[in-house]
Each structure stands twice: as structure tokens, then as C-alpha cells.
Amino acid sequence: MAVCTTIGDLGEFGVIARVTARFPGSDDVILGPGDDAALVAAPDRRVVATTDMLVEGRHFRRDWSSPCDIGHKAVAQNIADLAAMGARPTGLLIGLAAPADLPAAWADAFAEGVGAECAAAGCAVAGGDTVRSDLLTISVTALGDLGGRAAVRRDGARPGDTVAVCGPLGLSAAGYALLAAGIAPGHTPEAPGAPAPRDDARQPDWALCLREHRRPGPPYDEGPRAARLGATAMLDVSDGLLQDLGHIAHASGVAIDVETRLLRPHPALSAAVRALDEAGARPRGPVDLMLAGGEDHALAATFPPDTEPPGTWVRIGRVAAGTGVTVDGRRSQAGGWDHFGASGGAR
Amino acid sequence: MAVCTTIGDLGEFGVIARVTARFPGSDDVILGPGDDAALVAAPDRRVVATTDMLVEGRHFRRDWSSPCDIGHKAVAQNIADLAAMGARPTGLLIGLAAPADLPAAWADAFAEGVGAECAAAGCAVAGGDTVRSDLLTISVTALGDLGGRAAVRRDGARPGDTVAVCGPLGLSAAGYALLAAGIAPGHTPEAPGAPAPRDDARQPDWALCLREHRRPGPPYDEGPRAARLGATAMLDVSDGLLQDLGHIAHASGVAIDVETRLLRPHPALSAAVRALDEAGARPRGPVDLMLAGGEDHALAATFPPDTEPPGTWVRIGRVAAGTGVTVDGRRSQAGGWDHFGASGGAR
Numbered sequence: 001m002a003v004c005t006t007i008g009d010l011g012e013f014g015v016i017a018r019v020t021a022r023f024p025g026s027d028d029v030i031l032g033p034g035d036d037a038a039l040v041a042a043p044d045r046r047v048v049a050t051t052d053m054l055v056e057g058r059h060f061r062r063d064w065s066s067p068c069d070i071g072h073k074a075v076a077q078n079i080a081d082l083a084a085m086g087a088r089p090t091g092l093l094i095g096l097a098a099p100a101d102l103p104a105a106w107a108d109a110f111a112e113g114v115g116a117e118c119a120a121a122g123c124a125v126a127g128g129d130t131v132r133s134d135l136l137t138i139s140v141t142a143l144g145d146l147g148g149r150a151a152v153r154r155d156g157a158r159p160g161d162t163v164a165v166c167g168p169l170g171l172s173a174a175g176y177a178l179l180a181a182g183i184a185p186g187h188t189p190e191a192p193g194a195p196a197p198r199d200d201a202r203q204p205d206w207a208l209c210l211r212e213h214r215r216p217g218p219p220y221d222e223g224p225r226a227a228r229l230g231a232t233a234m235l236d237v238s239d240g241l242l243q244d245l246g247h248i249a250h251a252s253g254v255a256i257d258v259e260t261r262l263l264r265p266h267p268a269l270s271a272a273v274r275a276l277d278e279a280g281a282r283p284r285g286p287v288d289l290m291l292a293g294g295e296d297h298a299l300a301a302t303f304p305p306d307t308e309p310p311g312t313w314v315r316i317g318r319v320a321a322g323t324g325v326t327v328d329g330r331r332s333q334a335g336g337w338d339h340f341g342a343s344g345g346a347r
Numbered sequence: 348m349a350v351c352t353t354i355g356d357l358g359e360f361g362v363i364a365r366v367t368a369r370f371p372g373s374d375d376v377i378l379g380p381g382d383d384a385a386l387v388a389a390p391d392r393r394v395v396a397t398t399d400m401l402v403e404g405r406h407f408r409r410d411w412s413s414p415c416d417i418g419h420k421a422v423a424q425n426i427a428d429l430a431a432m433g434a435r436p437t438g439l440l441i442g443l444a445a446p447a448d449l450p451a452a453w454a455d456a457f458a459e460g461v462g463a464e465c466a467a468a469g470c471a472v473a474g475g476d477t478v479r480s481d482l483l484t485i486s487v488t489a490l491g492d493l494g495g496r497a498a499v500r501r502d503g504a505r506p507g508d509t510v511a512v513c514g515p516l517g518l519s520a521a522g523y524a525l526l527a528a529g530i531a532p533g534h535t536p537e538a539p540g541a542p543a544p545r546d547d548a549r550q551p552d553w554a555l556c557l558r559e560h561r562r563p564g565p566p567y568d569e570g571p572r573a574a575r576l577g578a579t580a581m582l583d584v585s586d587g588l589l590q591d592l593g594h595i596a597h598a599s600g601v602a603i604d605v606e607t608r609l610l611r612p613h614p615a616l617s618a619a620v621r622a623l624d625e626a627g628a629r630p631r632g633p634v635d636l637m638l639a640g641g642e643d644h645a646l647a648a649t650f651p652p653d654t655e656p657p658g659t660w661v662r663i664g665r666v667a668a669g670t671g672v673t674v675d676g677r678r679s680q681a682g683g684w685d686h687f688g689a690s691g692g693a694r
Contacts, residue, residue, distance in 0.1 A: 030393060031500065034501075035500050036428040036429075036431040037395045038397065039395055039493075039498050040393065044389075046386055046388055047386075047389045048385070049384060049385050049386075049387055049440055049473060049488070049490060051475060052476050053480075055478060081383040081384045082384055084383040085382065085383055093396055095398050127398065129400050131400045131401075131405065131406070133402040133405065133482065137400070137482070137484050139398065139400055141440055141486075153378065235383050251381075
């Protein structure tokens with residue numbers, strides 16, 4: 001029987017030493033893990049800061065996502081929040097509250113995912129905390145820099161502005177539904193010696209949905225780019241497009257209309273809905289998933305009427321005088337995500 | 348039967364609106380809660396950042412501490428980490444992972460404690476996150492500014508330096524022992540209409556230990572002050588004095604000797620040990636609690652030989668060539684705190 005080292009075997013300082021060894025450095029992290037606090041560059045004389053907590057069974061499932069996926073996603077959703085302000089990331093703090101019997105290999109792979117996503121976004125882990133808990137819970141704090149620009153808030157949209165989105169919508173929610181329906185395979189830790197997946201292995205048409213759910217790839221650089229182009233309001237689409245646009249409408253004191261003819265479902269999304277339908281899972285339609293799916297981590301922004309959003313953005317609607325969000329001119333009942341609501345499973 | 352509003356009744360955005368209303372503002376928080384991320388001043392072009400996770404049953408108990416105490420302490424231990432770098436606090440991010448049946452009044456009182464401790468330290472809450480979890484878990488991230496000074500790290504102690512401490516030692520551990528032994532009363536939510544405690548109520552001689560355990564008061568201003576005076580190394584005493592001095596000794600490549608004749612137990616600490624002894628709880632002695640108690644949140648620092656620590660600091664030992672920490676010249680076996688160790692209860 002194989003011996004499995006746990007984080008309880010390593011002890012607090014052993015876990016920290018082992019995990020931090022997997023984090024690459026960066027020029028912005030002046031003093032990294034190991035002291036009372038970290039020191040991170042803030043060239044702008046202001047720091048953008050955001051934090052999220054992720055709870056096992058609510059925000060991730062160890063039988064649905066690999067530890068590396070979970071590390072990637074925890075980082076991605078926080079850096080997406082920085083991008084939505086128009087900031088680039090400079091440093092992250094990672095908190096890990098974990099049972100003592102958590103395999104050390106799980107913590108290693110989680111740290112690898114965290115470090116790899118940081119590297120992809122051009123930042124590094126600056127510090128963190130590890131504590132024992134009966135419930136695996138992750139906290140991520142991301143710090144960023146605006147490069148002298150104004151922060152793009154939620155309250156700057158004006159009547160006449162264009163509403164545009166950068167990044168796929170609905171795929172993550174479809175991936176969740178595929179896992180919930182048992183159509184997509186869960187995560188199984190690879191047995192030692194198992195053959196590596198073949199590169200030419202045939203993937204289902206909906207495979208991208210599963211990937212977007214497990215390891216979203218928010219368009220980090222598009223946030224600062226939109227800010228430079230004069231975006232009047234911006235946010236990260238995490239609770240569902242309509243609910244999040246509702247935040248812009250409310251904060252800005254405007255109305256927003258989304259035109260469904262401008263929402264082009266990704267082929268993988270349509271394939272996922274077909275697969276769910278064939279399995280009798282009674283899925284929402286592709287457009288509904290795009291409007292209210294959640295966890296997209298796309299960016300949604302409003303641009304002045306005379307500004308053409310970059311080609312990486314898709315125009316989906318318009319800002320008008322009034323209040324609330326409409327779809328094709330009609331009030332929508334599509335719900336979004338409430339962390340204390342009754343609808344929650346692992347998301 | 349009284350109706351008790353829960354955070355599940357309020358929903359995520361209701362909780363955020365209600366809680367953030369209790370947070371005072373500050374000049375350093377340029378953009379506070381409500382957007383994708385907060386914006387905090389970093390006049391120094393660098394930001395000091397630290398994070399902690401607190402788990403119910405491990406780091407606090409709702410039957411031992413009031414929600415206001417828990418808010419105060421969560422903030423205090425993070426700002427102490429900033430002070431230990433020589434920084435003043437600028438802004439905090441608070442994560443709250445809580446069961447849906449958590450009373451809204453608990454969250455209110457927690458937020459009041461958070462806000463009051465921030466105000467006492469001269470900073471404000473800049474943002475946060477609230478999510479649902481079966482296990483009440485708090486994350487705190489504190490941001491600070493060095494005012495142009497070098498960060499005081501753990502690796503700068505040199506042979507000949509003086510070791511000094513600012514803040515009480517052992518009291519928090521004694522308070523914990525008093526609660527664990529059932530000598531000190533737990534926390535009972537006040538019944539509506541119950542009479543307020545009388546100011547002249549006779550307090551036990553150990554009352555200060557209970558207060559230090561529930562609501563420590565780290566000497567925030569003494570960190571930057573020590574930095575200005577040229578402290579060569581500094582940290583927040585959280586895991587027990589000897590273990591924490593061991594971090595300085597290890598990082599600096601020096602030996603540290605603590606002289607027990609310089610450790611003057613506070614009268615409240617001696618009273619607590621007497622009360623524990625009379626109750627048959629077989630307590631550690633006052634000096635042992637000072638050496639290895641944990642959660643003191645005092646500051647420990649090393650000063651150059653020609654620098655007299657301020658009168659608010661107590662000299663407790665000296666740095667020498669060599670390795671490790673000794674007590675009166677002898678190796679000590681006194682343990683400290685390991686978050687994954689077997690010894691943990693609520694701390």
C-alpha cells in the first residue's frame with residue numbers, strides 16, 4: 001500500500017516551505033513569502049485590491065476538478081476582478097484552510113496551478129497563510145496597478161454608450177451542467193504509471209465548456225486596454241451577464257438593453273446543450289446560459305458612442321436613459337447567482 | 348417567539364450592504380466596497396500586505412468570544428503583522444464564509460468590531476467577500492505603507508543586538524486556559540432588556556488575561572517607531588515568544604538568548620496561574636506562558652547595541668553569534684504553535 005504524505009505530516013512551516021518553492025518570483029514582489037508581511041510594488045501610488053473565498057462543495061469539488069485546475073481558477077477569478085478595474089496584477093496572497101489529512105500532493109498541485117496562472121497573468125504569489133480546518137477553504141487576494149489611469153468603475157455608463165463583452169459566455173455554466181448531469185467525467189487522480197492522454201484523443205464537441213468551468217481564461221490584458229480606450233464602466237461577469245449588467249445599470253443610474261441577435265452561442269455551448277437535452281437533463285437554452293450562466297469571467301464594459309470596441313470585444317447592447325436591464329426591450333426574469341440563495345451547489 | 352433574521356434571509360448583497368454601512372471611511376481608501384476591487388493609497392510606491400484565515404473552533408469560538416471581539420481580534424492580528432514590518436495600516440479586505448443561518452445580528456456585531464479596530468488603528472475596510480459555508484471562516488487581508496522606510500525583516504539581527512519586546516506576554520494564553528478550564532465565563536449573547544454590566548462591578552484579578560485573549564491590543568504605533576529607531580529585525584509574537592525568536596535567529600543566522608530575570612509576569616498573569624492551580628488545572632508557570640504562550644501579538648525586535656529601545660519596550664535578551672534560541676544560556680524545549688499540529692483547540 002502506497003504511503004501518502006499529508007499536510008499534517010509536513011506541519012505548517014513544512015507546507016509553507018514546500019508550497020512556496022513552487023511559486024515563481026516577479027519584479028513586482030519586492031519581499032515574498034516568509035516574513036510577517038509581503039512587500040509589493042505599487043508604482044502608481046495606489047493599489048487595486050480584491051479578495052475572494054472559495055469553499056469546497058460550494059465553489060469547487062475535488063471530484064470534479066483537479067487541484068491544479070482549482071489553483072488556476074482561484075487565481076483567475078481574482079485577477080479578472082483587477083482587469084475589470086483596468087488594472088494589471090502585481091502580487092497575490094493565498095490562504096489555504098485545509099484538513100490535516102489533505103494529501104501533500106494535492107497541495108503541491110494546487111500550488112502549481114496557482115503559480116502557473118500567476119505567471120500567465122504576469123504576476124507572482126507574494127504571501128499567504130495556511131491553517132487547519134475541517135472544510136477545505138481557499139482565500140485569494142489580488143493586488144494590481146492602474147499605471148496612472150483612473151479606475152474603471154461600475155457607475156460611469158451613460159445613455160448612448162455601447163455595451164460590449166470580451167470572453168465566452170455560458171460555457172462555464174454548461175460545463176457545470178455537464179458535470180452535474182454525469183455526462184462529463186469527474187476528476188480522477190492519475191494512478192501512477194497510467195498512460196498519458198493521447199494528444200490526438202477525440203474530444204467531445206462540448207469539451208471547451210468543461211475546460212472553461214474548470215480553468216477559465218479571463219482576458220486579463222483586455223481590461224487595461226478597454227480602460228485606455230475610454231471604457232465608461234466595466235466589470236467581471238461572475239454572477240451571470242444580466243445580473244452583472246444590472247450592477248452597472250444600478251450604479252450608473254441608467255438602463256441597459258441586451259439584443260439577443262448579437263449573442264452568438266459558441267459551438268461548444270450549443271453542443272453541450274444538445275448533449276444535455278439528449279440525456280434528458282432539460283437544459284436551459286444556449287442564449288439563456290449566456291444571459292444568466294455565471295462564472296464566465298468574461299469582461300463586460302460600456303464604451304462611449306464614438307468609440308469602436310476592439311475586435312476582441314463583441315457588441316451586445318446599448319445604454320439608455322432609465323433603469324434596469326432589458327433583453328430585446330423586455331424585462332427579463334433570468335436570475336443570477338446569490339451566494340446565500342437556495343440554488344447553490346458547487347460552482 | 349422572537350424572529351431572528353439570518354444572513355440567508357438578507358442574501359449576499361443584503362449582507363454586504365448592511366455590513367459595509369458599519370465601516371467608517373478613511374482618506375487612504377480611495378474606492379471602498381461595492382465594485383470589482385477596491386482602490387487604496389500607496390504613497391510609498393510599495394504596499395505591505397498580509398493575510399490570515401480564522402476558522403471557527405480553531406481560532407475562535409462563538410461561545411467564548413462575542414462577535415464584536417472576534418471582529419476586533421481578526422483585524423488586530425493582521426495589523427500587528429504590518430506593524431512588525433514597520434508599516435502603518437491603510438486598508439483591509441474582509442472575507443466572511445458563513446452558514447446561511449448565521450444571525451444577521453452576529454454579522455452586524457462582527458462588522459462593528461472590525462470597523463472599530465480599524466478606526467483605532469487609523470485605517471478602514473476597503474472591500475471584501477461574503478460566501479456561504481457550513482463552517483464559519485474569516486479571512487483578513489491588511490495593506491500598509493512604510494512611509495519611505497525600509498521594511499524591517501526577520502533577517503537583520505546581528506550579534507551584539509539587544510532583544511526587546513513591546514506588549515504583554517502570556518496573558519492571551521492564560522485567558523485561553525481560563526476559558527478551557529471553565530473558570531472564565533464564556534460569551535452569552537445578551538438577552539434583550541438585560542441590564543448593562545455595572546462599571547464598578549468587581550472584576551477578577553485575571554480579567555485582563557481574558558480581555559487580551561478575546562481582544563488583544565497590539566502596539567501598532569510602536570512598529571513604525573522601532574523602524575525609525577533602526578530596529579534590525581522585528582516580528583509579531585503570535586506562535587509563542589521562543590518559536591518566533593527562533594524565526595529571527597534562523598533567518599538572521601544568529602543565536603538569541605532570553606534572560607528570564609528580565610521577564611516580569613504581569614500581575615494578571617500570575618493571578619490567572621493561581622486561579623488555574625487552585626482549580627486543579629495544572630497550569631504552566633507564568634514565565635513558561637510568557638515564553639511559549641502564543642497569540643500575544645506583542646512586537647519583538649532587535650536593536651543595535653548603541654540604540655536604547657524606547658521606554659515602552661522591555662529588554663529581554665541579546666543576540667550572539669551562533670544558532671538557535673536559548674533561555675538563560677540553555678537550549679529550551681518549550682514548544683510553540685503549529686497550525687497543523689495535534690495540540691490545537693480554539694486559539
